[in-house]
Amino acid sequence: MSVLALAGARYQYAGATDWAIDGISMEIAAGEVVGVCGANDAGKSTLCLVAAGLAPGSIGGRLEGSVLIGGTASRELTPYAAAERCGILFQNASTQLTGTTTTVWEEIAFGPRNLGLGLAAIVERVEWAMGLAQVGHLVDRQPDRLSGGQAQLVALASVIAMRPAVLVLDEPTSQLDPAGTRLIGQTLAALARDSGTALLIVEHKTDLLDELCQRVAVVNRGRLVLEGPATTVLEDSRLEEWGVEAPSRVRLAAAVRARGLDPQTVLGAGPER
Amino acid sequence: MIALCTAALAFVLRGWLAPIVALAVVGATVAGARLGRSFVPFVLATIPLLISIVLINSFLYPGAHDTVFTIGPFRATATGLTVAGQASLRILAFALSVAVFALTTPTDDLLADLERRGLGRRASFVVGAAIQTIPRLAARAGEIADSQRARGLDTQGSLWRRVRGVVPLAAPMISGALSEVEERTMALEARAFSAPTRRATIRPMPDDPAERLLRWALGLATIVLIAATVTGHLALP
Numbered sequence: 001m002s003v004l005a006l007a008g009a010r011y012q013y014a015g016a017t018d019w020a021i022d023g024i025s026m027e028i029a030a031g032e033v034v035g036v037c038g039a040n041d042a043g044k045s046t047l048c049l050v051a052a053g054l055a056p057g058s059i060g061g062r063l064e065g066s067v068l069i070g071g072t073a074s075r076e077l078t079p080y081a082a083a084e085r086c087g088i089l090f091q092n093a094s095t096q097l098t099g100t101t102t103t104v105w106e107e108i109a110f111g112p113r114n115l116g117l118g119l120a121a122i123v124e125r126v127e128w129a130m131g132l133a134q135v136g137h138l139v140d141r142q143p144d145r146l147s148g149g150q151a152q153l154v155a156l157a158s159v160i161a162m163r164p165a166v167l168v169l170d171e172p173t174s175q176l177d178p179a180g181t182r183l184i185g186q187t188l189a190a191l192a193r194d195s196g197t198a199l200l201i202v203e204h205k206t207d208l209l210d211e212l213c214q215r216v217a218v219v220n221r222g223r224l225v226l227e228g229p230a231t232t233v234l235e236d237s238r239l240e241e242w243g244v245e246a247p248s249r250v251r252l253a254a255a256v257r258a259r260g261l262d263p264q265t266v267l268g269a270g271p272e273r
Numbered sequence: 274m275i276a277l278c279t280a281a282l283a284f285v286l287r288g289w290l291a292p293i294v295a296l297a298v299v300g301a302t303v304a305g306a307r308l309g310r311s312f313v314p315f316v317l318a319t320i321p322l323l324i325s326i327v328l329i330n331s332f333l334y335p336g337a338h339d340t341v342f343t344i345g346p347f348r349a350t351a352t353g354l355t356v357a358g359q360a361s362l363r364i365l366a367f368a369l370s371v372a373v374f375a376l377t378t379p380t381d382d383l384l385a386d387l388e389r390r391g392l393g394r395r396a397s398f399v400v401g402a403a404i405q406t407i408p409r410l411a412a413r414a415g416e417i418a419d420s421q422r423a424r425g426l427d428t429q430g431s432l433w434r435r436v437r438g439v440v441p442l443a444a445p446m447i448s449g450a451l452s453e454v455e456e457r458t459m460a461l462e463a464r465a466f467s468a469p470t471r472r473a474t475i476r477p478m479p480d481d482p483a484e485r486l487l488r489w490a491l492g493l494a495t496i497v498l499i500a501a502t503v504t505g506h507l508a509l510p
Contacts, residue, residue, distance in 0.1 A: 054459050054462060054463070058458070058462045079462040080462070080465040080467050083462060083463050088459070088460075095456040095460055098461065098464075099402055099409065100384070100402050102379070106475065106476075114464060114466055115465050116470025116472065118473055119475065155460075159464070162464060162465065
């Protein structure tokens with residue numbers, strides 16, 4: 001059964017005349033990792049807000065079509081009820097953190113406390129999320145004194161401590177260096193594998209999508225123009241015209257092929273997925 | 274509680290005794306809490322205000338003619354000096370009481386305790402966010418100023434140049450803050466901030482019966498003292 005299902009979803013921001021996303025349909029099952037890529041302004045971030053129930057729930061605007069989060073229409077969910085079912089992580093780590101807590105532990109506990117859980121359940125969730133995001137060594141640190149990568153990992157731990165069935169990530173590594181990107185990738189892979197959380201990852205870095213996702217969708221001008229198995233989509237020759245850079249293994253193979261050589265022979269099995 | 278009571282006494286009661294007692298209590302608290310050097314900046318910060326109070330009241334107190342000494346065209350009066358002394362002591366006692374409160378009460382402990390006592394999570398969040406926003410805004414202002422200077426904006430030098438530099442600094446500051454608020458609001462919603470639940474306390478405050486009794490007694494004594502003095506039942510020197 002799908003934990004997130006969009007059917008013909010169209011969304012228009014308040015005061016806008018154009019549809020930011022237009023007729024998008026996709027389903028994500030429990031434990032599935034789906035990637036979304038596209039050029040700037042293609043509607044990827046809007047798709048994240050719609051999928052997480054924040055648009056129009058929190059920011060207004062007009063939604064047509066259907067968005068089901070855990071089988072319930074997002075329109076019928078209050079923001080906090082949607083938060084229990086679908087978490088969202090934005091690209092800017094500094095705005096994810098509450099700014100009112102003095103330790104990383106308290107920051108991660110913020111969401112579970114809001115859910116009204118007892119202390120034992122809060123402790124259990126925080127420890128679990130910290131372990132998954134590998135931020136145990138930061139437990140007593142002040143959240144606003146963390147590096148960008150550390151802050152994003154803490155923000156991710158804070159969201160997964162809510163134990164949502166589906167997690168939407170809007171360019172979670174856009175402000176991170178390769179080491180930070182790798183850590184986020186490892187955490188997401190462990191999250192999907194160990195907890196069965198479904199992931200919808202919007203990313204420019206197609207290498208990360210190539211590594212993590214079973215399926216990938218391409219969004220262009222608010223519409224879904226391609227969707228399928230990650231290997232097939234990320235090797236599609238039209239990616240460039242949609243403003244998407246293919247993963248490095250695909251580009252490397254293409255470069256070898258352009259010189260009249262056989263990628264399999266030259267590169268072996270390594271760069272191929 | 275001690276700091277709040279001394280601040281209230283120093284602020285409301287007239288005369289010499291109340292601010293002197295308040296200052297003595299503040300001094301004892303500072304010594305007892307070993308605030309030491311961290312207290313010095315607060316003392317120094319009051320000096321400009323105290324100097325202005327002394328100068329204005331000593332030389333310009335309206336209707337006073339009991340001259341003590343003169344400096345050029347200005348005459349210091351005994352009435353003005355008395356008022357200046359009392360006002361200075363009151364201001365000093367009040368400011369240092371607040372400083373003791375700030376230095377001995379971590380914001381998060383205060384907010385956690387207020388929330389435990391029934392303050393809504395929105396109210397406690399607003400207070401906490403407001404306090405913690407100030408250093409963040411200062412850091413952001415510094416970053417914007419640096420990046421604008423790197424692009425040739427002159428923010429130093431004459432007053433006119435500084436004034437002209439404000440607009441390119443203020444505009445990104447305001448727009449950045451507004452966009453940050455929207456994203457922060459959504460991030461809070463994504464963590465069920467608006468859920469109508471009672472949050473578990475994760476920061477238990479030690480509060481034994483003797484402390485509670487002392488607190489109530491101190492608060493009550495302060496109210497009685499202020500009421501008795503204001504209504505004329507007790508005349509303090």
